[in-house]
Amino acid sequence: MVTRRKRESLENGGLPPVSPFQRLSRTHSLMVAGETAMTLALADSLFLSISPDAARTKVILFLAVSMAPFAIVAPFVGPLVDRMRGGQRMVVLLVAVLRALVLIGMARELDSLTLFPLAFASLVLAKTYSIAKSSLVPSTVASSDGLVEANSKLGQVAGITGFVVVVPIALLQLISSQAALGFGVLAFIAAALNAYRLPKVVVASTPPDDLETEELHSTTVVAAANAMRVLRGVVGFMFFHLAFWLRREIAGTAWFGLAIGLSGMATLGANFVGPFMRKKMRVETMLLVSLVSVGLVGVGAAWYGRITGGILLAAVVNAAAAIGRLAFEATVQSGAPDANRGRAFSRFETQNQMAWVAGGLLPVIFTPAGWMGFAIVGVIGAAGAIMYVRADGTVIGSRGGRATSQEHQSR
Known part of the structure; x- marks a missing residue:
């Protein structure tokens, strides 16, 4: 062990060895930097300049197609990758390389309709990375008690990275969109390196046993998982609702950029506040507050009916999803103590990504008016809160979510 640490120290320039979580944090930060570069570069491209009516059919098609990898491929390929030594690490590496290649393709096709399939290929790769990251996090922390804190830190890293890199990327964007995309290519290559x-770990060497299956299908875990899917679905709904509705308004692209920026700030704030909330209240209360907040602000934004109300709602929705994710992870941690964390969170994240895509399809297909979309979000939030309470989602936990559920206490 001493020899190994000395070798790692020498490889790191005499500095203390880099922990697996630090390595994952760096990878995540670089992936976020690449994502930010792509987002800003597309702002002046055909992807956002094409008329909403012309874009709608393409967005519907590619969103529907993007569900296929998660609905069909993931259930079969996921377990195989989990059983491979370094399988999810390989997925992260491949995604980073492929995203760099996609950005190179985008730089060549900024004024072509080919940009649409490239953009949605990037979307599928981003969702794939999110699932792989969720399965890797448990293997980078010393104990399961640090899992929620680790995910919170990754959220903070993502938010801080976004704000740090946005200025240099914006300056490159003034030169050309290709220059901004070049920044993204370098970021994704660095992420691949x-x-x-990352450590070569086996996420799950054996299939789930009866105890793991029973715990993951307990009332509390299922109720929390459904609540989380509601929140992620609403995030997808708001993203595409604002994207199409604001395009029909004056300075639509600028307002949409403001909505994305404030949503990022709200998510960052939620990831900082979430751990403190968890110390002060039960995790089921955190989930319930998240759903109720979405319901109340959604109804308020519908009544107000203006652009600023919609932008505020987008920020609240993203913050609620971040708070809800921390509460959900704590619920799984306490309600399913014998489950394989990597496999479980990979499966749940797959379901959440499908909820995001499904939520995004609705406003693209039905194109509701601005206030109507906000009202839909409010109703979904309120309905989600009611279903969560009726499903006995509040039976677990004490402060901090460390108590087990009634089902486990009765054993």
């Missing part, structure tokens, strides 16, 4: 040095 960092991913290569």
Whole structure:
């Protein structure tokens, strides 16, 4: 062990060895930097300049197609990757390399309709990375008690990275969109290099046993998982609702950029506040507050009916989803103590990504008016809160979510 640490120290320039979580944090930060570069570069491209009516059919098609990898492929390929030594690490590395190649393709096709399939290929890769990251986090922390804190820190890293890189990327964007995309290519290549040095771990060497299956299908875990899917579905709904509705308004692209920026700030704030909330209240209360907040602000934004109300709602929705995720992870941690964390969170994240895509399809297909979309979000939030309470989602936990559920206490 001493020899190994000395070798790692020498490889790191004499500094203390980099922990697996630090390596994953660096990889995640670089992936976020690449994502930010792509987002800003597309702002002046055909992707956002094409008329909403012309874009709608393409968005519907590619959103529907993007569900296929998660609905069909993931249930079969996921378990195989989990059983491979370094399988999810390989997925992260491949995603980073492929995203760099996609950005190179985008730089060549900024004024072509080919940009649409490239953009949605990038979307599928981003969702794939999110699932792989969820399965890797448990293997980078010393104990299960640090899992929620680790995910909160990754959320903070993502938010801080976004704000740090947005200025240099914006300056490159003034030169050309290709320059901004070049920044993204370098970020994804650096992410791939960092991913290569992630530990080669086996996420799940054996299939789930009866106890794991029973715990993951307990009332509390299922109720929390459904609540989380509602929140992620609403996030997808708001993203595409604002994208199409604001395009029909004056300075639509600028307002949409403001909505994305404030949503990022809200998510960052939620990831900082979430751990403190968890110390002060039960995790089921955190989930319930998240759903109720979405319901109340959604109804308020519908009544107000203006652009600023919609932007505020987008920020609240993203913050609620971040708070809800921390509460959900704590619920799984306490309600399913014998489950394989990597496999469980990978499966749940797959379901959440499908909820995001399904939520995004609705406003693209039905194109509701601005206030109507906000009202729909309010109704979904309120309905989600009612269903969560009626499903006995509040039976677990004490402060901090460390108590087990009634089902476990009765054993």
